[in-house]
Amino acid sequence: MQAAPIKFRLGSRGRPEESRAAILLAAVREFSDNGIAGARVDAIARAAKVNKALVYYYFKDKEALYGAVLDHVFSGLTSCISEALSKNSPPRDRILAYAGAHFDYIAGHPLYPRIVQAELMRAGRGGATHLERIGKQYFRRIFSHVAEVLRQGMSAGDFRMVDEMHFITSMVAIITFYFNSAPVMRLMTGVDPISKDQVAKRRAAVLDFIAAALFEPRRNPKGVRS
Amino acid sequence: MQAAPIKFRLGSRGRPEESRAAILLAAVREFSDNGIAGARVDAIARAAKVNKALVYYYFKDKEALYGAVLDHVFSGLTSCISEALSKNSPPRDRILAYAGAHFDYIAGHPLYPRIVQAELMRAGRGGATHLERIGKQYFRRIFSHVAEVLRQGMSAGDFRMVDEMHFITSMVAIITFYFNSAPVMRLMTGVDPISKDQVAKRRAAVLDFIAAALFEPRRNPKGVRS
DNA sequence: TTATAATCTAACTAACCAGTTAATTAATTT
DNA sequence: AAATTAATTAACTGGTTAGTTAGATTATAA
Numbered sequence: 001m002q003a004a005p006i007k008f009r010l011g012s013r014g015r016p017e018e019s020r021a022a023i024l025l026a027a028v029r030e031f032s033d034n035g036i037a038g039a040r041v042d043a044i045a046r047a048a049k050v051n052k053a054l055v056y057y058y059f060k061d062k063e064a065l066y067g068a069v070l071d072h073v074f075s076g077l078t079s080c081i082s083e084a085l086s087k088n089s090p091p092r093d094r095i096l097a098y099a100g101a102h103f104d105y106i107a108g109h110p111l112y113p114r115i116v117q118a119e120l121m122r123a124g125r126g127g128a129t130h131l132e133r134i135g136k137q138y139f140r141r142i143f144s145h146v147a148e149v150l151r152q153g154m155s156a157g158d159f160r161m162v163d164e165m166h167f168i169t170s171m172v173a174i175i176t177f178y179f180n181s182a183p184v185m186r187l188m189t190g191v192d193p194i195s196k197d198q199v200a201k202r203r204a205a206v207l208d209f210i211a212a213a214l215f216e217p218r219r220n221p222k223g224v225r226s
Numbered sequence: 227m228q229a230a231p232i233k234f235r236l237g238s239r240g241r242p243e244e245s246r247a248a249i250l251l252a253a254v255r256e257f258s259d260n261g262i263a264g265a266r267v268d269a270i271a272r273a274a275k276v277n278k279a280l281v282y283y284y285f286k287d288k289e290a291l292y293g294a295v296l297d298h299v300f301s302g303l304t305s306c307i308s309e310a311l312s313k314n315s316p317p318r319d320r321i322l323a324y325a326g327a328h329f330d331y332i333a334g335h336p337l338y339p340r341i342v343q344a345e346l347m348r349a350g351r352g353g354a355t356h357l358e359r360i361g362k363q364y365f366r367r368i369f370s371h372v373a374e375v376l377r378q379g380m381s382a383g384d385f386r387m388v389d390e391m392h393f394i395t396s397m398v399a400i401i402t403f404y405f406n407s408a409p410v411m412r413l414m415t416g417v418d419p420i421s422k423d424q425v426a427k428r429r430a431a432v433l434d435f436i437a438a439a440l441f442e443p444r445r446n447p448k449g450v451r452s
Numbered sequence: 453t454t455a456t457a458a459t460c461t462a463a464c465t466a467a468c469c470a471g472t473t474a475a476t477t478a479a480t481t482t
Numbered sequence: 483a484a485a486t487t488a489a490t491t492a493a494c495t496g497g498t499t500a501g502t503t504a505g506a507t508t509a510t511a512a
Contacts, residue, residue: 173404
């Protein structure tokens with residue numbers, strides 16, 4: 001466990017950006033593994049190969065570090081989703097594009113949903129929360145964007161009539177939940193739910209579920225109807 | 227904040243069952259508010275109006291107390307769901323009965339989903355988990371019961387063809403997620419998502435979503451079968 | 453080349469918190 | 483009424499952990 005024999009003493013002013021990034025990365029892992037209360041600043045510093053005081057040099061305190069982690073996570077997610085939504089295609093495609101992008105982002109960052117969930121859970125009772133900032137800064141934009149697509153699809157007759165807010169909530173639920181409950185599934189089924197092919201299966205199931213729940217049956221699925 | 231002037235010194239051997247129950251109840255609240263790492267045994271004792279040592283008298287340690295809380299929560303949930311599933315009605319009704327019962331139970335116990343979510347999150351990495359016991363003792367029974375109903379409905383042509391595991395996961399997601407994300411919603415919409423009428427709206431949206439995603443369009447929407 | 457300021461660390465502190473101990477109270481048995 | 487045992491508590495202990503301090507190191511500016 002002892003470090004490499006030749007110690008790269010880059011001295012002070014070594015790689016400030018690298019140090020900061022290393023701390024943030026380690027914090028993402030530590031917070032997602034243990035939640036905020038369970039996370040240990042010492043562990044973060046160790047994982048980032050940095051003195052603990054440096055953590056406090058770059059971030060005011062544990063809470064602020066946690067806030068930075070949240071910003072990191074959500075800015076990545078929202079920019080990814082925004083891009084998927086920006087394409088100008090028919091409502092059906094856009095909804096599926098959104099859902100697919102959201103799913104893929106989470107699948108590609110398996111640590112993130114735990115952090116999101118952990119933060120969601122803090123708001124119930126207790127002191128300071130970052131949720132207000134996060135909600136205003138990230139959620140609202142995406143939410144109204146998706147809601148707009150839903151309205152378009154409904155008025156075009158492509159979608160069933162649904163309550164936008166509840167429908168979006170349900171989509172997020174389906175997209176997200178699988179990754180949080182993966183441990184239980186592993187226990188119950190014996191297979192690894194995070195493996196490539198299992199994730200692919202889940203993706204298909206999610207899109208199928210959403211499409212079935214939202215899309216108005218086509219008049220002409222390929223030939224005729226009724 | 228000082229206690230009542232007349233102290234009901236019931237002395238030792240007061241109400242053992244009551245003490246134990248008070249501890250468990252306080253623990254449900256504390257664990258659901260703060261997660262296991264954030265929960266404070268002192269706070270539980272205080273809330274239960276009991277000396278901290280008594281907590282350790284009745285429960286081996288914090289971990290065991292947490293386990294007892296989980297058992298309490300899940301036994302209630304599963305027995306409630308089992309009852310809803312036991313009725314012998316057509317698959318469509320049974321699925322909606324299950325979803326409705328699950329939803330209602332959670333709506334009636336708003337502290338519980340947080341505990342469930344917290345426990346789900348512990349399995350990712352870390353030491354001992356109660357999840358294995360919980361899964362075997364509670365989840366499996368319900369899971370296979372619901373899966374059986376799905377298979378019946380599919381082979382009867384009432385349901386679309388779906389993967390049971392993924393579909394159940396999605397249903398649980400939709401039923402559950404709303405309550406966890408309530409704080410965000412409160413922030414974003416300004417209304418209280420846990421209020422009676424908001425919960426009722428959500429319930430309708432959930433059942434509508436599930437029905438639309440699962441039920442095969444009826445040949446004869448109101449009359450007889452083919 | 454010296455001063456300045458940014459980057460980084462070893463070692464410390466003060467608070468916190470899970471769990472223990474040893475004693476106390478009262479219901480029940482003998 | 484003495485002995486026993488279940489229920490309960492005040493006060494303590496020891497390990498952990500967030501956060502601090504005072505100083506070291508070096509790139510860059512003056």
